[in-house]
Amino acid sequence: MNAKSVDLARLVRALGQRSIVLVGIMGCGKSTVGKRLAQRLGLEFVDADTEIERAANMTVAEIFAEHGETYFRSGEERVIARLLREGPQVLATGGGAFMSEATRAEIAERGLSIWLKADFDTVMARVRRRSTRPLLQNPDPEGTMRKLMATREPVYAKAALTVVSREVPHEAVVDEIVVTLADHLFDREDETASQTSYS
Template identity: 65%
Template structure:
C-alpha cells in the first residue's frame, strides 16, 4: 500500500526544512505549546518550549524570574536561549509571547527557521489565559486591557513572520492541519519562474 498524501507532505516538508526550525510566535494563549507539540508529533520532529528551557537554565519558574530579576533580565536570557535552541534544528520551537519582539531574535529566527504566527482574537485569548494564573504580565487589575495593549504593540511585529494561521476555537487537529498546509505551500509549492 502506498504512502498517504499526508505522509508524502510531511516527508517532503522535513526534507525541505533541512536544518531549520519551525518557530511558533504569538501572544500568550495563542496555543503555541499545545499546537507546537502536536505539529512536532505530526512531522516527526522534536518539540522544544523556550519558556521551559529558560526555567531549566535558571532553576526557577518564569514568574519567579520576573519577580526576582525583572523583565529586562528575563528578556536578555530569552534572547540567548532562543539563539542556542535554533542551532539544534530541525525542530518545532514554541517561543514566549515577547521573544519575537526582540530584533536579534527575529534575525536569528529568519536565519535558522521558518516563523509561524498563531494569530488569535482578544476574546479567544482571554478565555484561554483565564485558565492559568502563571502569566506575570497579566497580574494586573485589568488583564484584558493588558492583552489589548500587547496586541496593539505586538501584532504589527508578529505580522513580519513568514507565515500565519488563525488560532481559534477549533480542534487541535484542524489547526495542525492548517499549519502543515501553509508550511507545505511555503516550502514545497513550485516557485513561479521569472524568466525574461
C-alpha cells in the same frame, strides 16, 4: 491541497536544518499546537520558556519577580539563539520573544516563523484558565492584554507565515499549519528547480 495529501517526509526534507518557530501572544496555542505539530512531522518539540526555566533553575514568574523583564528578555534571546542551532525542531516561543530584533534575525536565519494569530476573546478565555502569566498579574488583565496585542501584533505580522488559531480542535489548526508550510516550502523547491533547469 489538504493536510491529508501533504507528503510529510518531503516537507521535513524541505525544511532542512531549520526550526519551525511558533510566535504569537500568550494563549494563542503555541505549546498545545506545537506539540501536536512536532508529533505529526516526527520532529522534537521544544518550549523556549521551559528551557529558560531549566537554564535559570527558576520559573518564568520567579525570574520576572526577582530580576525584572529586561533581565528575562536577555536570557530569552540567548536561550532561543542556542536552541535554533539544534534544529530541525518545532520551537514554541514566549509571547514577547519575537519583539526582540536580535531574536527575529536569528529566527529568519535558522528557522521559519509562523504567527499563530488569535483574537482577543479566544486568548482571554484561554489565559484565564492559567493564573501564572506574570504580565497579567494586575487589576486589569483585559486592558493589559488589549495593549499587548496592539503593540505586538504589527511585529508578529513580520513572521514568514500566518495561521489563524481559533476555537476548533487543535488538530484542525495543525492541519492548517501543515498545508501552509507545504505551500510555502514546496513553492520554494519548485522555484529553485525551475531556475536550475534554465541555468
